[in-house]
Amino acid sequence: MRDSYHEQLDDILAELERMTRTVSTAVRRSTAALLEADIRKAEEVIAADIQLDAAGEGVEEKVFELMARQSPVANELRMLVAGLRMVADLERMGDLAAHVSKIARMRYPAPAIPNELHDVIESMGSVAGKMVDAAGDVIASRDVEAAGKLEASDDEMDKLRSNQFRLMMDADWPHGVEVAVDMALLSRYYERISDHAVAMARRVVYLVTGELPVAVGGTAAGSGAGASAPNPNGN
């Protein structure tokens, strides 16, 4: 029975890793769709989100089966709930990547982002993608140390967001209201993707060790979408 439990748990972790790779692709393709005003890529990301949700439901089924059949002890139950929360993180990250693509689609055939602002969006997309990859690596390696490194990338995202808001609030901002609104929402989406990546990494630590990482109290495997990073813009 115990062996079967651990085999099924490994299976669940492998599927969570696969979902994480899918989200990473979605984040990168969405950023490309945005910067290249590529409607086909945007539509692909939006369509692929449905498959991600279906994959999530499949993983949830496996977790519930494991809960029901193997009568896990108290600590194992909490670990399995952390797994369910990772599914929720991944589904939400997929939604957010699709939101990025929807902005590309809404402005098409015009590019949503003027050339002068490509760097800002490219950096955000790249940091977000990197963080999703890192979360996937933590699942694959079960490397508890590596989970901590995501927090540093999260600070990077905060800095990017802060700079971007400074740009937009400048009296000389030449791009008008529409671009500013798109940029504000995009940066919010990328920030939330990053928050979920940090939360996921923490949940892996919990799922694998049954212990919360560092001194984050109940938050790590707790219910918060996670790690509400200090926001330089106060929102």
Place this chain on the structure above:
Amino acid sequence: MRDSYHEQLDDILAELERMTRTVSTAVRRSTAALLEADIRKAEEVIAADIQLDAAGEGVEEKVFELMARQSPVANELRMLVAGLRMVADLERMGDLAAHVSKIARMRYPAPAIPNELHDVIESMGSVAGKMVDAAGDVIASRDVEAAGKLEASDDEMDKLRSNQFRLMMDADWPHGVEVAVDMALLSRYYERISDHAVAMARRVVYLVTGELPVAVGGTAAGSGAGASAPNPNGN
């Protein structure tokens, strides 16, 4: 044993209702803080969010205890997980209400929202507050029918958001980039609060009946933060 199970479940639902009332207050006070440029109210909402998180952790503990001690059958386990997801919804709604207050705080002593736009924000805050109240009522009454009514309010929120974006995208928008960015983020926060209210109502139905409401597939008690409403602005 069974009786004790149901008593504890009632207790959990009562606490979820209390948390919902706290969130409703936070949403209303945040909107007031914003419209009245009232820094004290804003600070109160931001501070109160910590207590909400603590309450959430308390409810989670009770759910885990019930899971571990009462050996719920498969269906009961899923219902209890729906309860955990409601805690996550409520904590997130509290964060979002605090985000609204943080915009008021960031612009203080200036008002974040010009007088001409008070109506728009007031309507959004009011619809969001009403939806949170309705979610609380569904918990209190366990009225499965009432849960469906939240979807109509969600459509109302979509319409408000759509109108607000039309206003901002008008070439004659007189309020500049800063106000537009604040408005875009505020409307996103209110929309997300509403989404979570809809998701919560669905989860109550599941928690109480063990059945998903209407034909929403795995979504209702599923992992999605919920009910990703059709967004009129494509983002």
